[in-house]
Amino acid sequence: MTNLNQILPSDGVLKTNSSSTNVVNIRSAPAVKDGNVIHQGKSGDRVKIIDKQKPSGDTRTWYKVQFSTQAKDVGWVREDVISVVASQPAPDKNPSETDTLVYFVTDTKTVRVYGKGQAYINVYDNKTEVTNRAPAAKLPKNETNQLWTTYIASKDGYTYQVRFIPGADTELTIIHENKVILQQKGFRADGTEYRPK
Incomplete structure (x- = not known):
């Protein structure tokens, strides 16, 4: 049992x-x-x-x-x-909670940014149960974008942008051939960078 x-x-x-x-x-x-x-x-x-x-x-x-x-x-x-x-399916072992920088779900995807040193983005399709995983880079904040923390990754011609305001909004954008093919707000967010200090 x-x-x-x-x-x-x-x-x-x-x-x-x-x-x-x-x-x-x-x-x-x-x-x-x-x-x-x-x-x-x-x-x-x-x-x-x-x-x-x-x-x-x-x-x-x-x-x-x-x-x-x-x-x-x-x-x-x-x-x-x-x-x-599993709470976050991945092609290899799931990252620990302390390695998870931000985690959230959208209407169709489950998103996790994680890693120590090298960051990765996992985008899991809730319907097809396929995970896309790619090394990610954290973009520096600029004068026009002080609130949002942004990670970006590319794989197989797709660009994945995960951005969030700690303790508030989360968003996933997927771009293919310079066109936004998906942009969804997230909910049920958590993670070491997401939680307000």
Whole structure:
């Protein structure tokens, strides 16, 4: 039996158990009969797992998940509609919290800047579960940009820009062939450079 403390908190990716829909029901309680549908997620949505239990008489495990940024955005999904994943998947071992300079999620990505000496940017696609990892450089602040801390990395013709105001805003920009193809604000941010001193 798995010790609950060994897997929590962790992330999950919703998945459908139906061939006719990509909708995943998130319920008010860990039961199909007694748990009203309080939210409908989509297959590929990333959620934060905050608890799990196997209700008496049920053969399946249920996961309590936070599906949005508000504390009240919490519900239950059954084990057949969620994949438990590491908090930050990476092609090699995950960096420690002390090595993480900034971490946040956007609507479609999970972003981490980490490293001692050489910084790296990991951009994880929450739907395809593919991580792009590249060495990063910290840009110097200038007179017009005193608030934002910016890291930039390039890989396979893409430029990844991660910027943040410590304790406040976070943002990911992806550029390909001199065109911005993605720009998203972040939430659930943390990290040694992000936390206000």
